[in-house]
Amino acid sequence: MALKGNLRDFSTTQLLNLVNLAHKTGKLSLDGQSQNALLYFKEGRLIHASTDADEGHLAAMLFKVGRLTQEQVNTVNSQGSSSDRVMGKYLMDARLVSRDDIVQGVKDYMLEIVYDLFSWNDGTFHFEQDILPAKDRITVPLNLDNVILEGSRRIQEADRLQDELPDLATIALKITDKPLRDVKLTQDDWRVISHIHPRNSVKQIAQNNNMDEFQIRKIVYGMMQAGIVELIRP
Amino acid sequence: MQTVKMVITGPFSSGKTEFIQSVSEIDVVSTERKISSDAERVKEDTTVAMDFGRITVDDDLVLYLFGTPGQRRFDFMWEILSEGMLGFIVLVDSVRPETFREAKHILEVFKAYANTPYVVAANKQDLPDAWSPDDVRIALKIEKSVKVLGCVARDKETVKEVLLELLYSILENMQAEE
Structure with a gap:
């Protein structure tokens, strides 16, 4: 069953609260005034986030949160793989980042996106049940209680x-x-x-x-x- | 013979008139008028005072159903209609989340009028974009002790289920008071 609406009527905080309490699994698409965002949840936990600005690929995520330089991103991209898992392995093998750096980097990137959503007062949302990110994406489960608390503070x-x-x-x-x-x-x-x-x-x-x-x-x-x-x- | 007065309330266009019409054994006494405001022209007519319907459950029990007007400018009728009610149903338009806040407000107002049982009916469950009753419960912050039931106002069977749930709660309440 899809959930559709507008953030004017049902805010980001309320949406995340609904996903959290109902332990939902699926994809939440948000179309804002100047940007679009995609959030994925598994059993009420946020597992992946991206915006249309960078599509949430690993190198772009790690660059955005300052864990890779532009030069390193270019090197990674020249390997030609679009799989985040393959890219992650390459980054670790090349000793550019550790496993912990990747996990923390993805987490920071997701939080940066989701906290920004708390300031969106307009835009449509659409939640599609049971749709998960592509298997090659790196996912990090985040407890929504803390996300909601921190987001509300902002x-x-x-x-x-x-x-x-x-x-x-x-x-x-x-x-x-x-x-x-x-x-x-x-x-x-x-x-x-x-x-x-x-x-x-x-x-x-x-x-x-x-x-x-x-x-x-x-x-x-x-x-x-x-x-x-x-x-x-x- | 026992008569039970139930009030059917909810936001504009949540399906109150249709809900009563689908189960009433008499022609519903309706006070519908053409809608004058463009902003509210999601349907042709709206209830301006009340709807009234009746169901005879058996020789001993008759339900009187009173539907409230949905538009805020007729909310002076709410308190009048709530006098003597033994329970109420809040009808929610499950495909229009923009009306959830209004539904919650109406629920709180009717709770304040009288300490009677109530149920929430998530209407329009036959439509593809309908929010499920569980999601409506969370969105409206309805306590676990209160029933939130899915329904389709033009489907007599689902309407009967909602009415029966409220009736059971009313009878339990009456027995507890005796």
Whole structure:
């Protein structure tokens, strides 16, 4: 069953949350105003990302995150292989990069793309179930909880957050049963969590932590989307 | 004889009138008017006050179905229609995610009117781009204890299933209160 829509109505954060909670496997195509992106997921984890700018081949990925020089990329490309696995083996054999460099480089590249998507407010999306990247691509599984948390911290549009969390004075928070062990929370996240109580409104939590409304909304929104907290409405 | 009042609500064009029409044993009392706004011209007519339908389950039980108007400018009717309801159904247009936020808002408003059981019906499941009931649940952040059911408003059988699920919840609720 395909999922189609527009990011105006269903944001990147909500989309990733849906993929995460439903443990979806498939391909998410996003057509933005100036760029297109392709994300692949397996059982709710992000495994590959690319944009139409560089099509997500290994050499281009490693160049973009500073692990290869342009000269090295040219050398690799002159080998004539389009398979990332073959290319990876060549890079390791030539001692240009280690296996860890490749894994970390692919991870950094994927994160760079996906974090950028949090700032897309317009554009269409289309999720196709059970479509995986080509077998020759190098995939690195990433936990979406942390991606959603970090991506939400980068949201700069106060309007969208205001829409999601309108009246901070009347809503309180509840911590869910989700284990926090694998989630990377910041010091600010922990400060908010330490003040969660049914009697404390979100506004009071912000005041206790000297946070402005935009800051607290970003933190609460991120934790909500990652399933760490739930809202208690009056 | 016991009568049960159910309210069928949901965003504009989610299929409320069709839902009631497909199961009602009487001609639905409908207050449809031609749509004047170009922005909302995804269909010809819209409900401006309410739809009313009736189903006799057996000698002892009759369901009265009240459909709300979908357009926001008629939302003053919502509270009036919710008076005395024993349960409500939120109909979601599964192919138009742009209406999910509105559906969630309507759900919260009706929850605030009365502490009655409710179910969410993900309509238009026969269309290729329909979001599945599981995806609609996540998108609308519906609690696990609330049923989210797929349906096709013009298919009497799926509509009956949704009504029965709500009816069971209502009867459970009534028994718990006794």
